Amino acid sequence: MGLSAAALLWGLPGLLLTIALHPALSPCPAQASVPAHRDYCVLGAGPAGLQMAYFLQRAGRDYAVFERAPGPGSFFTRYPRHRKLISINKRYTGKANAEFNLRHDWNSLLSHDPRLLFRHYSNAYFPDAGDMVRYLGDFADRLGLHVLYNTTIAHVTLNKDQRAWNGHYFILTDQKGQAYQCSVLLVATGLSVPNQVDFPGSEYVDGYESVSVDPKDFVGQNVLILGRGNSAFETAENILGVTNFIHMLSRSRVRLSWATHYVGDLRAINNGLLDTYQLKSLDGLLESDLTDLAIVKDHEGKFHVTLKFFLEEGNRSADAVPLPQDDNDNFALRVAYDRVIRCLGWNFDFSIFSKSLRLSAGGELSKKYPLVKASYESKGSRGLFVLGTASHSVDYRESAGGFIHGFRYTVRAVHRLLEQRHHGVTWPSTQHPITQLASAIIRRVNEASGLYQMFSVLADVVLLKENATAFEYLEEFPMQMLAQLETITGRRARHGLFVINMEYGRNFSGPDKDVFFYDRSVGHTEDAWLSNFLHPVIYYYRHLPTEQEVRFRPAGWPLPRPTAIHHIVEDFLTDWTAPVGHILPLRRFLENCLDTDLRSFYAESCFLFALTRQKLPPFCQQGYLRTQGLVGTESLRQRGVESGLLWDYATVGRGDSGQQPGDHGPGQHPLAPGPPVSPFDSNKEEL
């Protein structure tokens, strides 16, 4: 008996243990003790999130997108408030080249599906935001992207783990307490927090996010708008016709995008108020630091602008507050306003990220963006990338990285980096014989959209093979990461490289620049380096620059000082295919960097060289000797003889050699190698 009781006593805890173990083993999500794992977690199903999802999907990666709204692109369901997007939807360019056409399509995301081009969604040059929402919905649906809608990620933390790709996992917790474990976190949440400046009376101010968009509400009113960005001007534009006047107040003077060449600055489509201000039609623009400001409400409910330090003098009633015009009777903002509207832009929402992520604000230029490297990876934690609008700290006020037509390419660059880092898929490249080098560059500068939009951020890279007989072509590499090119791309850069970038002229762009000055365009090839408008610039490095060299590059240079540099002269039509104006100088540059002759030759010339010289130019070696010589036709031969570049061999040595062009010696082909010129390579000291 005693024995059996003992057995019973002994058996009971075992059973309890089993019961206790059971829930832990079952995959019941409600308990949430084992988070669902994803290799890639994307926060936000806006344009950047969907773009990244597309690349992950195509690569067959394990990923999920988390979106708090019930559909993609929720920002566009509300913003811009007046519904007109200022990204152009150019449906006709006169060209068939799809890549080229993307240069003028600022709304489409990248995909292999030509139906998913924005021009199929709107006919408007400045399309309606609703069309963007519809487009993004289609993009996610058609491509079958894995998006978890109605999932609000409330908290993100870091969990150290040796086995993780980056030494830690990102733990995401949603509003229901469900946790997700992610190897790589891609933050594409955009800028979602309205920027508010705290000053006395800021409670009287209407925010852009909630102000009425019905002009009827502003009839006969005096309106003060704080801010001078596109949202401020868009708001003003909407009510310009019905108000008494609109005054706009901002910290610094207006930056016009056609002067700064930055699409985030004030666009011409929104600048109607500039017109009425300059024509003295009552509207006006003023500059003042908003933090010094105070707004007081009088007994009639009208608003008066005053200065903060006037209020600090004592606690007085609204009507007794001193106003600047008391001392200075022509103070500009002396009238009373019926409304004050704040349009001060947006900030990144840092609140959901735990401190352990060390995701800090404050790029050098603005605190509205999280701090990232030029590879878009957070400086604080490896494996956390910021995409889309929130990644704009990299090229704020310079390039288009904060906008769809820019970040669709930077997202692709991040994806290529991840493919190499975690899956051993090297950065895509094509390999060609050196004779194709000028053609490869010409092709890209004429059609590439990523280079064009993300000028001075993404650049093409040509990696030379040993002896410069062949090269690899890599597209759209984040150029600030040049020193880390080998690790990021998995490609070797041991024999020199070219970087192909697009640039505006130095000192051409700026808020106070006259961009219409006489002689602004350059036509001569020898003046190409003075080109002002966006034009291709090619940097040649004998060795991959080091991180130090990139960091301490000369001021105003996008890259460290190269061994040699070439500018392809700007072109009114952005068509850089002129044989003498564009291609010839480029060839000369490449030839002098590589110390070789990159001309093309007809088979007959190669034949002559093959039998009269021990060495052949690369074109003959790589074409003719491999039985792929260019034979040419009789009419081209005639032209060659006319130009003096080809001999008419039928008459050679027939006694009338006097009619031969030029003074080439007999038997000396007019194109044979001449006296050596000193290439860039040999006089490096002088450079």
Add this chain to the structure above:
Amino acid sequence: MQPQLMMSFSFNALRVGISFVMMCIFYMSAVDSLPELSPQKFFSTLQPGKATLAYFCQADSPSTSIFLEELNEADKPLQDYGISVAKVNCVTEETSRYCGSEKDLMKAYLFRGHILLREFPTDTLFDVDAIVAHVLFALLFNEVKYITTLEDLQNTENALKGKANIAFSYVRAIGTPEHRAVMEAAFVYGTTYQFVLTTEIALLESIGTEDIEYAHLYFFHCKPVLDLTQQCRRTLMEQSLTTLNIHRFMKTMEAPLLTEVAEDPQQVSTVHLQLGLPLVFIVSQQATYEADRTTAEWVAWRLLGKAGVLLLLRDSLEVDFPQNANVVFKRAEEGVPVEFLVLNNIDLIVSRVESNMHIEETHEDEDNDIEGPDMDIQDDEVAETVYRDRKRQLPLELTVELTEETFNETVTASDSIVLFYAGWQAVSMAFLQSYIDVAIKLKGTSTMLLTRVNCADWSHVCAKQNVTEFPVVKMYKEGENPVSYAGMLGTEDLLKFIQLNRISCPVNITSVQEAEEYLSGKLHKDLISYSSVSVLGLFSPTMTTAKEEFTEAGNYLKGYVITGIYSEEDVLTLSNKYAVTLPALLLARHKEGKIESISLANVHAQEIVQIITNASLETFPEITVENLPTYLRLQKPLLILFSDGSINPQHKKAILTLVKEKHLDSLTPCWLNLKNTPVGRGILQAYFDTLPPLPLLAVVNLHSGGQVFAFPSDQTITEQNLLLWLKKLEAGLESHIKILPAQEWKPPLPAYDFLSMMDAATSQHPARKVPECIKETDVQENDKEQPEDKLAIRNEPTGTLRTKHWNRSNWFEEAKKQFRHDNKEL
């Protein structure tokens, strides 16, 4: 042009910097090597008739050391003119009237013997140039006449008509480097010509000079003028006023205006050539002598001081030169051949000389940088020919243009050839012409659809087809993978490829009779002209692996060689007939009417390809532009028989016999028909310089050493002679006639060095490079100098009040002006 300008500029800036540095140093420690004498001693050393410049000073005070430095430097040049320089220390015990009191101690005195000629306040002698200029000016008082009015000039001119020539010069001020240069010239030529000097701008204006910024020198040819009412002819010296230039100018004034010669212009030399000036020969014939002489005199006057002019009497000349040439131009540079020109008016001759001079001058300016050929001139033959031919209307409609929409549909609907090209790429566009020629030739006869895609428009289509370089030709056939064309980019070879692709190789042969027809070429009568050989694989039906390998090889060679396969039960009939063991292949050479057999036991597809490729090479081919690469692959020296037209049958027989006897195994024997391959003439010229008599046999060792050996032209090409020669050649007993150049292919021309241009632009003002101590003085000078100053000074009559400060700051202005000038050109 641009980089050179910038370079020369920065060089100047650097030089400015250096000289400033030197001054800084000198200011600090004045080196004094002048003889220092007491007054008594000094006067005892003075020799009668000899000029001496003496500086009397109290003690070695620092304030005078700058002047002493300049004086010290002037010692050497003055001694060259026989003038000695001395420093006299006025010691208290020995008083002299030249030792002034404290306040006017700063004086220098010029003596001739013991006679005082002039005294100079030291601030007149502000630098070496000023010292030399002033001293010579004082000494050459009679030789150099200083005038201030036009009347003075006219009087002098009239007085000298018929007697002497005049060297009239304007300098901006006395004591300037130009003044010194004129005085130095006067020292040499003063007895021959009357020198006249002025500092009056008005005077210069009155004789019609437009650009009065700089110093000027005119030569007045007054000596030949006998009629007093006639003006003296004037020649302006166009170079800047330096001693050397004046000397050169004077020399040319002394030379005869026109010389007659009747010898080879290449051999003629005159004083002009020694002075670095070109010679212009006006070609004359007896019949037109008088007129030619008048013309030549005209030209001679126009070119006086710029070139030597000669009248070349052609009739008595034994040198052969172009019939129509009327002017011969000879440059001063040695070794440059004379140029024969046809210039129909005097202006052309003059401008020819002047443009040449201009180049010479810029050469000097550019610090020996040679102006290269224009970098903007196209030197790519393909690009240039395509560009020149761009307006030709090609019948593009003969090929179907494909787009993103039509591409897939088209290439799947019918067998198609697709040309992938880029409209902006020259090589593509050159090949497009050949492609269209193919379309013209195939018009209406081919089942193959000829299409093209412009990848500049449809880059996605091209990328999808894996086409990333241009041009590329691909063949799309139903049920097969697309095949890239790998032959020559020309009409003939592409046509051959398309034609041979009409049959599906290897062709399945089903009977012995068909096999015989196949081998004889009857089966594919219309195709055998495209394939020099027909290959037939023989297999017994059970040899599946061998058959597969052969089929793979046949597929690979499709479009280049006709292949067939026979593996019926009665295959032995064929193998017996051609005496081979199975598996085997038969190779029918249609041209020669021969059938060879090769065993194929255990051979892989790749090796079969190799066997067939090698077998289809001829033993003694006619070498052409198209087939040379195939034969070069053998890596053997070429034995080439150059023939103008068809080959001599005897020569052919001789070589074929040697081939048969295996004497030529180490060579690739071939012949070249200049009628079919005219570029052969270019090759012969490279070997022999002048075209040798044909036929001609040569051995070209392309792959090791590049020697070219020529079979002796006095021997006939027979087996024996040839064999003997080859033996000697092998034994190293023959010497080569030429070694082919092993030059690397370097960039034909330099590129624009934008990096240097950017550097030059950012380095901004050259003053930054100037050492600190000068920068300060510069600021001071600029403060002192009022804008009007310059004008005022220029109008001062004698300019003896020139100060050192003025001079230097003005010099600085000049440097800045040059900088601005350069800058403007950027």
